[in-house]
Amino acid sequence: MSTQQAEPESQEAPEDPAMKGAESPAADEQTGGGMVDDHAEKRAELEGETVHIKVFRYDPEVEGKQEPRFDDFHVPFEKGMTVLDAVMYARDEYDSSLTFRHSCRQAVCGSDAFFVNGKQRLGCKTQISDLEQPVRIEPLPHQEVVKDLVVDMDHFYDQMHTVEPYFQDEDTPATEDLEEQRQTPENREKIKMSSRCIWCGACMSSCNIAAGDNEYLGPAAINKAYKFAMDDREDEQIKEHRLRILEQEHGVWRCQTQFSCTEVCPKDIPLTEHIQELKREAVKKNLKFW
Amino acid sequence: MYEHDVIVVGAGGAGLRAAIAAHEAGADVAMVSKLHPVRSHTGAAEGGINAALQEGDDWELHAYDTMKGSDYLGDAPAVETLAKNSPEETINLEHWGMPFSREEDGTVSQRPFGGLSYPRTTYAGAETGHHLLHTMYEQVVKRGIQVYDEWYVMNLATTDEADPNDRECHGVVAYDVQSGNIEGFKANQGVVLATGGPGQAFDHTTNAVSCTGDGHAMAYRAGAPLEDMEFIQFHPTSLPSTGVLISEGVRGEGGILYNSEGERFMFEHGYANNSGELASRDVVARAELTEVDEGRGVEDEYVHLDMRHLGEERIMDRLENILHLAEDFEGVDGLVEPMPVKPGQHYAMGGIEVDENGQTCVNGLYAAGECACVSVHGGNRLGGNALPELIVFGKRAGRHAAGEDLGDPEIRTGYGDDVEDETETDLPVTPGDAGVDTSGGVAADGGVTADAEGVLERTVETARQRVDRLMDKEDGVQHAEIRAKLQKAMTDYVNVFRTEEGVKKALRLIRECRQEYQDVYVDDPSRTFNTDLQQTIETRNLIDVAETIALGALVRDEFRGAHWRKEHQERKDEEWLKHTLISWDDGEPSIFYRPVILEGENKTYEPKERSY
């Protein structure tokens, strides 16, 4: 096919040469010339560059992958290429067992938060040309790795569910005679940023406290609660109920304002600010009863 | 084996709404989805939800606009149901907490949208779909509805009577992506398919990687016809490298399209002398491709959308998110350079044929959302009409599946005495046939005539064998190669421009893909989170779906809505006021037509020239 595509080599597993041979998808790559999308090839020639990525590999079932290692891939560069594009290319052209979640390719589904060059980022929202090479791509820290870049998200979902993330008004009348509720534009503006969360888990993964205390609700869940607590459409009693969930032992107080969550959030949600505001709300609420 | 009353396949907007409705109707519901619900592609919708909420607007106007937009291929009972129910469903969402944008007086905001005679598009910033999806998922959590997420549904467990109208669907077979276990899900009352669009049949699409038309293909192979598949909407401004959508708002604000020669081609080449860049989606998409085809495209691929002249202030004020999109997904700064854009597949108007209650001709099998075709969108969907479809028809499907009486449907489904067979068109290949022995038609999908459990067990067994076969095979072709070929064929020949020769060529290429697929294998030996396996199965579905799109495009020799044929550039109302239906008849698809219903509740919609 072409010279710029050095074959991907399995790097950090020298003890087991057999495995290396088995894993190296070089053979497929050579014969699989037909797979290359014409555009990609043309542009790669135009730009004549490849991007070097190192991808974390692990699979509990496959010999040689049980001990995690990094695989190197050299992917032809295209203008506008994102980290997700690069791993997709590596998967489709070099090694079809390379596994990661992805779907929308436009930063709305929240599936592809990876640990890229030491920071939690959405693969699809990160231009590879902005990164230093080799680009190191790992699964999100602080979550168990299921396979390659796929981590177990169950705990994250559990935490999200803990804050009762739903409107609680019980009185939803029959559809026919529903009256639209009013909400001021200011109030809607207040909850706007918090409502953008796409459940990618980057924030939770970046938070040291969440890493140490598994029960800590974590920035995403607290932010979710913020969205409801600040929405004027829910009444005061429910807000208090929400604050009580938040101020328990493993709630807002756990946050040590490390700001990592805010820094990595791909949706630019001011998480720390929201958490701090809820702390103040909780204190205010309690002061009232003194 | 798992057992529930109602099984909802897919957890996008339509699936979630159906599950909530079925739950409220008292059924024990479970959702089975290959993605966690919040990852569904409904989250990508930006524009809004059409609903006649305001004084001065009413559902009849909405119905009229929709019918006109559909180029008179929408069925009036469906269109009217949509328009009538959309307001209350939208308000219902509001009660569930959806953060709609607001006016000063606290009411929800509505904005004008293409093809609407009244500003009735209700929105939540530029992320309406995201909020709709999350709000409904929240309600699912509230109700404690069981969600099997990251379970990939492979097959429907359907009996195999000769006539699909006599068949019964008893459940689905799915595999747990994380562990690779294959299990049956028995549905005592009904299965609702809500698997979304088939955009991945094209290589350039605004749809997600997960939009592989699985529901279409499963229903199709179970005997439910696919309707109007040839109607595919292409959006004129998507980013070339990813297909990410650049909203119409840019052109609305005054953005200009240029070709590689720096000409404002919409005017200079006379595509739309009045409205220029703001002509309707299909017109602009065709203009762009003509420019590229005639050698005036940038890098032979795209054109430029320039908004620099609007000034930084205005751009930051109204189009800020566009700057982010161009920067994040294309590496282009919209303030200093024009943005590359090209047409991308965006929406499938057609889908699994259902009636107003969401039911297909197979008993107990329902479909809702983009995978279904009721048909509200006919030949062309208006922006902002898909989301209301999800909530209105998702709800109806859910309730009906849970046993509620919604009255008799006016729309008929399946092969019957009101259809007309296709006889004229000469097909270049035998559809559905791989040219090799693949005995077994429906039975290939595991159906038998037996009790529900028997049907399910047989289907599970077949699915296990199929997966074992794919996994055990040592070498052959990989799905990525077939998929790329298929997507390329569709994009080259069944795209915005369609010629008879081209579509025939596509059908032959699809046939080749089908043959190559006989030799497909899964390289990844692991059962754990094997996306290689999942994509291999999806590719098979894409082949089936792509074929129906191409077949529809070939038989419909007219120009209606989004479907344009080089040799037939006019709308032929005498001949073509009818739906194209394709059904998988023992592996040899048959094509037939059902007349469109233009008689509404109070009036009959007379086909008029579609001009704006």
Added chain:
Amino acid sequence: MSQSYNRGLVEDFGRWKEFSAGMWAWIFHKFTGWVLIGYLFTHIAVLSTSIGGAQGETTMVGGEELNVYTATLQGLEGLFLIRLLEVGLLAVAVFHILNGLRLLMVDLGVGLEAQDKSFYASLVLTGAITVASVPTFLTGVTI
């Protein structure tokens, strides 16, 4: 069945090079806080000599009879090491105070966008104050 892999501690502290401002601030604040409370305990212990001092206890230092309290304090102050530790204590205290102020601001939701800058500012100021105080701390002591 499927298992998963826990990468353990590598992620917590093995990646210190990738820590961001907020994390360093947290670590330093913790460290300085612990030093301060530790100091408070020792401080009270040392000051306890004043109990003896109050009762008129004396001790002989360099042929002079001094109040124990005075003697202990001045004896300690006479040590270069103690002076150095005092400079360190000042640095620690100043950082804890400045960063503490920063945290109080954060708690009140003030200037959150500048949280990293204010951390760097705390560091720089701490450095400056410490250096500026060295002469004062080291007067009258010999190595």
Added chain:
Amino acid sequence: MAERYSSFTPGGTGWFLQRITAAFLVVVLAFHFFLLHFVNHAYEVTFMGTQTRMQNVGYFLTMVLFLITATFHGVNGVYNALVNQGLEGGRKKAVLAVLTLASVALVAQGIYVALAMRGMI
């Protein structure tokens, strides 16, 4: 609602008091440092000097309050840090007990010392 509201939600009160004491400490600690290292040099401290300062009631009370807040702030800080690191159950209770004892002892000893300095013992 049935449950009783308690103003003493453990985390909340602790958090709040930590801030209040911090705000107080800023002022006093700065004053303390300044007084004993810059105005009076630590190496010149004598019992006499200390005693003189302590005779001033305001100064005396400030120092006692300083001691109490600093102890609370420091010990509560340590406790929080430990809890944040995942201290749970019985060990948590034990640590709380030890820390409480230690701080009571510290404050008691400190006040005793201060009284001695005032010459009241």
